[in-house]
Structures are given as C-alpha cells and as structure tokens.
Amino acid sequence: MLEIALYSSIKVIVVVVAILTGCAYATYMERKVVAIMQHRIGPSYAGPWGLLQPLADAIKMAFKEDIVPDNVERITYALAPILAFIPSLLSFAVVPFSADFSLVGREITGVISDLNIGILWIFAVTSLGVYGIILAGWSSGSKYSLLGGIRSSAQMISYEISYGLSIVGVILIANTLSMRELVEQQGTILDWYVWKQPLGFLLYLICAIAETNRAPFDLPEAESELVAGYHTEYSSFRFGMFFVGEYANMLAVSAVGTTLFFGGWQAPWGAFPAQLSIIWFLIKVFLFMFFYIWLRATFPRFRYDQLMDFGWKILFPLAVLNVLVTGAIVLF
Amino acid sequence: MTLDTVIFFISAVVAVFGATMMISQRNPVASVLYMILSLVAQAVIYIQLSALFVGAMLVIVYAGAIMVLFLFVIMLLNLRGSEDLGAHSSPISKVTKYVVSILLFVEFVFVIKSVIIGSPVAGLLTTTPPVDDFGSVKSVSMLLFTKYLYPFELTGILLLIAVVGAVVIARRDKADDVEDTHSSTGTEPAKTDEVVTK
Numbered sequence: 001m002l003e004i005a006l007y008s009s010i011k012v013i014v015v016v017v018a019i020l021t022g023c024a025y026a027t028y029m030e031r032k033v034v035a036i037m038q039h040r041i042g043p044s045y046a047g048p049w050g051l052l053q054p055l056a057d058a059i060k061m062a063f064k065e066d067i068v069p070d071n072v073e074r075i076t077y078a079l080a081p082i083l084a085f086i087p088s089l090l091s092f093a094v095v096p097f098s099a100d101f102s103l104v105g106r107e108i109t110g111v112i113s114d115l116n117i118g119i120l121w122i123f124a125v126t127s128l129g130v131y132g133i134i135l136a137g138w139s140s141g142s143k144y145s146l147l148g149g150i151r152s153s154a155q156m157i158s159y160e161i162s163y164g165l166s167i168v169g170v171i172l173i174a175n176t177l178s179m180r181e182l183v184e185q186q187g188t189i190l191d192w193y194v195w196k197q198p199l200g201f202l203l204y205l206i207c208a209i210a211e212t213n214r215a216p217f218d219l220p221e222a223e224s225e226l227v228a229g230y231h232t233e234y235s236s237f238r239f240g241m242f243f244v245g246e247y248a249n250m251l252a253v254s255a256v257g258t259t260l261f262f263g264g265w266q267a268p269w270g271a272f273p274a275q276l277s278i279i280w281f282l283i284k285v286f287l288f289m290f291f292y293i294w295l296r297a298t299f300p301r302f303r304y305d306q307l308m309d310f311g312w313k314i315l316f317p318l319a320v321l322n323v324l325v326t327g328a329i330v331l332f
Numbered sequence: 333m334t335l336d337t338v339i340f341f342i343s344a345v346v347a348v349f350g351a352t353m354m355i356s357q358r359n360p361v362a363s364v365l366y367m368i369l370s371l372v373a374q375a376v377i378y379i380q381l382s383a384l385f386v387g388a389m390l391v392i393v394y395a396g397a398i399m400v401l402f403l404f405v406i407m408l409l410n411l412r413g414s415e416d417l418g419a420h421s422s423p424i425s426k427v428t429k430y431v432v433s434i435l436l437f438v439e440f441v442f443v444i445k446s447v448i449i450g451s452p453v454a455g456l457l458t459t460t461p462p463v464d465d466f467g468s469v470k471s472v473s474m475l476l477f478t479k480y481l482y483p484f485e486l487t488g489i490l491l492l493i494a495v496v497g498a499v500v501i502a503r504r505d506k507a508d509d510v511e512d513t514h515s516s517t518g519t520e521p522a523k524t525d526e527v528v529t530k
Contacts, residue, residue, distance in 0.1 A: 076361065116468065120388035124375075127396025131368070134403050138361060146407065153404045157397070177469060 023247040024054035030293050037297040066236040076139035081241035084132025088248035090125045094118035095255045098265045098278035118179035130156040140233035148229025158311040159210035165319035166203035169326040186263035188270040194261040199322045201261045208253040215296040254288035347373035360406045371395045385469050
C-alpha cells in the first residue's frame with residue numbers, strides 16, 4: 001500500500017516536472033520558430049542559442065511586483081489563475097507516455113492512471129479549464145478583461161461540442177475509452193486512426209486550437225482590441241500561471257491528439273524497445289506543437305462573427321455527420 | 333475507518349457545504365462556484381460507488397457545460413449581488429415558498445430514513461462492483477436504451493420544450509425592449525449546447 005503510494009507519487013512528480021520544463025521550452029520553441037519564419041534571430045543572448053531564456057523569463061516573472069487593482073473581486077481574482085492552471089496538468093493523468101518497461105527489476109507502467117473512462121476524464125478536466133478564464137475576466141473589474149472573458153466562454157462552449165464529437169468517431173471504431181488500449185490498437189503506421197478518421201482528426205485539430213485559445217482563434221486575448229483580454233489586470237506570478245497554463249494546455253491537446261490519432265508511443269513500424277518508446281511520443285507531440293506555432297506565424301486572427309459562424313455552421317454539422325457515417329459503417 | 337469511508341465523508345461534507353453555501357450567497361457568481369464545488373464532490377461519491385460513467389458525465393455536462401452557461405448569463409446581465417431578489421415578490425409567493433420548502437424537507441427526511449437507517453454507511457461502500465461491469469459505459473447505455481428508453485426519450489422532449497420556451501421568451505423580450513438583445517442572443521447557442529451534451 002505504502003509502496004504503491006510512494007511509487008505513484010514519484011511518477012506524478014516526474015511527470016509534472018517534465019511538463020513544466022516542457023512548457024518553459026515550448027515558449028522558447030515558439031519564439032525561436034516564429035523568429036526563423038519571420039527572418040529574425042529570436043532569443044540568443046542567454047546561454048548558447050538562447051537556451052537559458054525560459055529560465056531568465058521565469059526568474060523575471062517571479063520577482064516582478066504583484067499588482068492587484070482596487071476594484072477586483074478579491075477571492076475569485078486570486079482563484080482564477082489557479083483554476084486555469086490546474087486542469088491543464090490534470091489531463092496528463094491518463095495519457096500513456098511509453099510502453100510498460102522494467103527498470104532495475106521493477107515493472108513501470110507508462111501511464112499515471114489507466115482509467116477505463118480515460119477519454120471522458122480528459123473531457124471532464126478540459127471542460128473545467130474554462131472557469132479560470134471566465135472568472136479572471138469577471139473578477140478583474142475591467143471592461144477589457146470582462147469582454148475577453150465573455151468571448152472566451154462563448155468560444156469554448158461553441159467549440160467544445162465539436163471537440164467532443166470529433167473524438168466519438170475514434171471511440172466508435174476502437175470500442176474502448178481507455179487511452180492505453182487505444183494506443184495498443186494502433187500498432188503500426190497503417191493502424192493509426194488518422195487514416196480511418198481523417199475528418200475526425202481535422203475537426204479535432206481545429207477545435208483543439210480554439211479550445212486552447214491559440215491563434216488564429218485567440219479572440220479572448222486579441223491585443224489589438226482588448227489589450228490582453230482576460231489577463232489584462234494580472235501581473236507577476238499570477239500572470240505566469242495563465243501563461244504556463246496556456247502552454248500546458250497546448251501540450252495536453254497535442255499529447256491527446258498523438259494518443260488518439262497517431263498511435264501514442266508506438267513506433268511507425270511497430271517493434272521498438274519499450275524503454276525508449278517515450279521518444280516516439282515526444283517526437284509526435286513536438287510535431288503537433290510545431291504545427292501550432294506554424295499556424296500562429298501564418299494565419300491572421302478570425303473576426304468574432306466569423307469564428308461563431310465557423311464553429312456552429314461548419315464544424316458542428318461536419319462533426320455530427322462524421323459520427324453518423326462512422327456509426328453506420330461500424331454497425332453494418 | 334477505511335480509506336474509502338474517509339474519502340466518502342470528506343466528499344459528502346464538501347457536497348453539503350457547497351450546496352448550503354450556494355443557496356445562502358448573495359453574489360450569484362459565488363453561488364455558481366459553490367455549486368460546482370458541490371457537483372465535483374458528488375462526482376467523487378459516484379466514482380466511489382463504481383459508477384465511473386455517471387461521475388464523469390456529472391462533471392462534463394453539469395460542471396463543464398451548464399454551469400459555464402450560468403456564469404455566461406450572469407456575466408452578460410452583470411449581476412453583482414446588489415439586487416434583492418426577494419423584495420418584489422407577492423404575499424402568495426412568500427407563503428408558497430415556505431410551504432413548498434417544508435414539504436420538500438419532510439419528503440427528504442422520509443427518503444433518507446428509508447435508505448440509511450438499518451444499513452450502516454460503511455456497508456454502502458464496497459470496493460468491488462456489485463455486477464461485473466457495473467457502471468461502465470456499456471452497461472449504463474444498455475439500460476438506458478432498453479429498459480429505460482421511454483423515460484429517457486421523455487426527458488429529451490422535456491428539454492426540447494425548455495429550449496423552445498427559452499427562445500419564445502427571448503424573442504418576446506426583444507420585441508418589448510431593444511436594449512435587451514444582448515442577453516437573448518447570448519442564450520440561444522448556449523441552450524442548444526445543453527441538449528447536445530445530454
């Protein structure tokens with residue numbers, strides 16, 4: 001009992017530290033990739049190739065003055081960054097990172113908790129993530145924050161339905177909700193669900209961008225209209241939590257997308273040493289992240305009515321159609 | 333005291349505390365937050381009873397979708413807890429308010445008495461599921477689409493009626509009061525969400 005608790009705690013700590021490091025270097029990656037795409041150099045002073053830049057940013061963020069405006073709702077104002085940050089970490093609890101392997105005589109499973117409703121857990125956790133943003137906007141007592149919060153809640157309600165429906169196709173084919181079984185079913189590159197669910201994958205990709213408030217769907221924090229949107233009034237470490245939470249969310253949807261559509265830790269040709277299988281997981285997540293950043297550097301922001309039209313009149317019917325067709329094919 | 337019992341009591345206390353705070357708060361946003369707290373605690377209890385699917389759905393549908401909608405409407409109407417909601421009610425509604433709550437309370441006591449008394453709380457919490465795949469998506473949907481199909485479809489129609497009613501009320505408001513267009517256009521897409529997630 002105690003031993004199990006100890007080993008799970010160690011695993012959780014390792015994963016959380018890895019995610020936070022991942023978030024830090026995702027910011028570096030974003031700056032560097034966008035810089036290269038725009039013919040700039042990007043961060044280059046701190047350390048070789050600017051590799052220590054995230055560390056410098058973190059130290060700067062932590063030592064800045066924490067400014068709390070006068071007319072905020074104090075409790076919700078303090079609660080909001082935490083509510084935005086925690087759910088983004090929680091979804092990693094069911095994501096399988098690698099195959100089960102043995103290390104110094106001990107069997108290690110490649111996932112923190114293999115729930116048999118893993119996918120539902122991810123939905124539950126992501127659906128709670130919106131509260132941080134809404135409450136931040138509402139409690140700041142500033143019109144820019146409030147507008148950002150309202151935009152974000154409308155956007156997330158609209159896109160969450162298509163987001164959920166886009167995954168239903170995979171669930172129907174796989175006949176399981178466990179993330180681990182999903183990965184095991186996708187043995188080689190030919191078994192990846194992206195081939196069987198191309199439309200589902202496309203919908204997932206688009207809705208995931210909207211869910212994480214990334215460009216070109218970053219209306220909640222459109223700087224040309226709303227200063228910085230819901231986190232306008234936040235500074236120092238509280239802002240840092242929103243910032244890291246956004247990158248953790250990106251990592252989470254990338255990891256879930258990898259697991260659902262690209263075979264998670266499975267190598268494209270199948271057989272691969274179990275101890276090293278995490279490499280494939282990392283490569284696939286990296287490609288997802290690169291795609292996100294690429295989109296940000298390429299596309300301009302949507303207009304708000306375009307965003308709503310797109311969500312309700314195009315994505316939603318397509319998602320329903322995808323579920324309908326997949327269901328019919330599975331049934332007959 | 334096993335770990336299960338401890339977790340049960342913690343989540344039960346949190347659920348009741350959240351529900352009590354929800355109805356006693358002046359600030360509507362605080363009420364919503366306490367309700368979410370209560371719902372999450374209830375989900376923990378469901379999961380403890382091996383009803384994983386029900387627990388997950390409680391969080392996804394209620395905490396994740398419907399409460400977001402509540403917050404959305406509160407923010408659009410910009411309620412800050414200054415309105416005294418009971419000030420303009422008629423004497424009849426004041427009387428019915430108390431009669432209905434007393435009736436509900438009595439009913440509640442009877443229900444609890446018939447369930448709990450005689451079986452100790454620890455007996456209700458078993459670590460092994462009663463049936464083999466109890467609470468799994470498959471078994472729940474099996475019951476839902478065979479034995480309980482009729483009530484299930486009826487609930488769907490009930491929700492549809494609620495949506496149509498909401499649209500009718502919103503439209504009437506729009507005709508009466510041009511300033512109110514924000515709240516009416518805001519609720520329409522969100523209401524559809526409720527039906528879809530059900």
